[in-house]
Amino acid sequence: MIRRLVIACSTSMALLSACLGGCVVVEGEPLDDSLGEEGDLGSARLALTGVTATWTRVGRLDNALKIAAAHNVIFALSTSFKLYRSLSGQNGTWTLEDHPAQARDIAVAGGLLYALNDNKTLWLHRDVPTRNTWIYQDTPFAAKTIGSGGSVAAVNLDDSIWVWSGPPAGSPWINVGELPGVKEVSMPRGRYWLLTDSGEIYSANEGLSDLRQLTPSLPVAAGVPMDISAARADELWVLTTAKELYKVTFTETNCSNFLDDDRDLATDALDDDCR
Numbered sequence: 001m002i003r004r005l006v007i008a009c010s011t012s013m014a015l016l017s018a019c020l021g022g023c024v025v026v027e028g029e030p031l032d033d034s035l036g037e038e039g040d041l042g043s044a045r046l047a048l049t050g051v052t053a054t055w056t057r058v059g060r061l062d063n064a065l066k067i068a069a070a071h072n073v074i075f076a077l078s079t080s081f082k083l084y085r086s087l088s089g090q091n092g093t094w095t096l097e098d099h100p101a102q103a104r105d106i107a108v109a110g111g112l113l114y115a116l117n118d119n120k121t122l123w124l125h126r127d128v129p130t131r132n133t134w135i136y137q138d139t140p141f142a143a144k145t146i147g148s149g150g151s152v153a154a155v156n157l158d159d160s161i162w163v164w165s166g167p168p169a170g171s172p173w174i175n176v177g178e179l180p181g182v183k184e185v186s187m188p189r190g191r192y193w194l195l196t197d198s199g200e201i202y203s204a205n206e207g208l209s210d211l212r213q214l215t216p217s218l219p220v221a222a223g224v225p226m227d228i229s230a231a232r233a234d235e236l237w238v239l240t241t242a243k244e245l246y247k248v249t250f251t252e253t254n255c256s257n258f259l260d261d262d263r264d265l266a267t268d269a270l271d272d273d274c275r
Contacts, residue, residue: 051250055217055238058245059091067245068106068113068148069229069237075113076239077106083115089237089245098125098132107146107153108231112167116146116154124167137169148229149187161185161208177208184228191233199224199241218246 061067066077076084076094083097083106100123103115113125115134120141123134140146140162143154152164154173159180162173184195192204194211201214216225216238223241230236236248255274 052253053214053217054249054251056247056249057222058089058247061094061239061243061245064239064243064245065227066105067227067229067237067239068108069231069235070108070111070113070148071231074229074237075106075108077103077115089247097127100134105146107148108229109148109152109164110150114146114152116140116143122146122152122164124169135169137166138164138171138173140164140173145184147184147186148231150189151187153185153187155182155185163187179208186228186230186236188230188233191230193228193230193236195225195228199226201225201228201236201238214248218244222246 061076063078063080064076065079065081068075068077072087074086074089075097076086077100078084081101081103082099083103084094085097086093086095100115100117102117102119103123104118105116107114107116114137115123115125117123120143121139122137122143124137126133126135140154140156142156142158143162144157145155147153147155152166154162154164156162158178159182160178161176161182163176164173165171179194181196181198182194183197186193190206192206192208194202194204196202201216202211203214204211214236218224218240221242222244225238226241227239228236234250238246238248240246252274
């Protein structure tokens with residue numbers, strides 16, 4: 001059961017400005033394998049009326065630990081805590097961005113890249129000519145993960161979900177609910193995506209209402225989802241335990257209820273899926 005709360009809480013410390021484990025891009029191990037297949041694995045019904053979800057394998061990221069999606073780029077943090085970026089997520093397209101050695105999770109929120117350090121400090125990435133700069137933002141000391149979307153979303157050790165109102169640094173965190181077993185949350189405009197400790201994915205409306213499960217369309221060899229990220233409500237990126245990267249897209253199938261079921265900001269009359 002989800003308990004919906006609205007509580008403002010500031011956990012900020014003094015503002016610091018420093019690099020997150022190094023400012024020079026260095027050589028590193030490849031993030032992906034040399035070759036990979038792409039393919040549409042078919043469609044699965046989302047437990048949300050009027051929508052079909054299509055799972056497409058994009059590539060394999062052997063050394064990936066975490067992913068973070070923006071509108072036109074996807075980032076990955078490797079098991080050796082190196083930061084990579086790609087415009088497509090496909091094999092052979094990943095380039096080394098930086099080596100934030102203390103980072104344990106990453107998120108893109110409002111078009112900006114953030115990292116959560118092993119000491120629970122939150123850092124904002126600034127890519128300037130010749131160097132990468134990380135700027136201290138806050139210390140969400142109870143956070144176990146951070147997620148992408150319109151704002152940074154944190155899941156705390158007690159499974160409560162918090163949204164950061166920043167930037168600027170030191171802005172308060174707002175508690176939006178609690179879901180036992182939740183591991184990660186991604187909050188693009190119009191939809192919440194939630195990943196549980198057991199690898200289940202759920203969709204919810206803003207405010208964590210109308211919780212529905214998304215059934216993965218994955219081969220057994222792909223494992224189960226281990227990380228998720230979304231920059232938009234009608235597209236979800238999933239990294240599995242077998243280090244397979246998938247993109248899930250959503251198609252409107254109910255074109256007579258006058259609703260925006262796939263959350264692409266277009267109701268039936270304006271949705272290309274309904275034409």
